[in-house]
Structures are given as structure tokens and as C-alpha cells.
Amino acid sequence: MPASIAILGVALSAAFGLSIALIVFTSPNVAQTAAFSAISQGLGYGAAAAGPLVPGLLVEAGVGWPAVLLMLAAVALCELAFGLASLRASRPAAA
Numbered sequence: 373m374p375a376s377i378a379i380l381g382v383a384l385s386a387a388f389g390l391s392i393a394l395i396v397f398t399s400p401n402v403a404q405t406a407a408f409s410a411i412s413q414g415l416g417y418g419a420a421a422a423g424p425l426v427p428g429l430l431v432e433a434g435v436g437w438p439a440v441l442l443m444l445a446a447v448a449l450c451e452l453a454f455g456l457a458s459l460r461a462s463r464p465a466a467a
Contacts, residue, residue: 376441383448387455391416394458 395412399405427440 380444380448387451
């Protein structure tokens with residue numbers, strides 16, 4: 373169990389740095405970078421604020437820790453899928 377928690381911590385923490393980098397790499401100009409950054413960071417920080425709260429509320433409501441960890445693993449897999457999709461979208465078209 374401690375190893376799975378450590379792996380989830382690394383996976384979920386790494387998403388922040390990658391998301392900031394993707395904002396810069398996928399935007400074609402400065403104006404769109406600023407607009408995309410404002411929207412994505414606003415939504416991202418809102419979701420991040422709910423991150424510790426939601427599992428805590430679930431545990432307090434009687435949901436067991438294994439279910440909460442499965443939920444966090446599902447979030448990590450969603451982040452992986454979005455990251456891979458963003459990577460493909462940010463690659464320049466082959467000439």
C-alpha cells in the first residue's frame with residue numbers, strides 16, 4: 373500500500389509541471405499563450421483545491437481507502453491520456 377501511494381503521489385505531482393510546459397509548447401503566439409494559461413490554470417487550481425477535499429469527504433462518508441485509491445489511480449490514468457493526446461497535438465506536422 374505505501375508503494376502505491378508513493379507512485380500516485382509522483383504521478384499526480386508530475387502532472388503540474390507537464391501541464392505548465394504544455395501551455396507554452398502548444399500555443400502558437402504570446403496572446404494565445406496568455407489566454408490559454410489563464411483559463412487552464414484557473415480551472416486547474418480549482419480542481420487541485422478539491423483534490424485533498426474530495427477523498428477526505430469520501431472517507432468520512434464511509435467509503436474505504438481502497439476505493440479512494442482506485443479513484444486517484446483513475447485520475448492519474450486520465451491525466452496520462454490527456455498528456456499523450458496533448459503530446460500528439462503539439463508535434464509539428466511532417467512535411
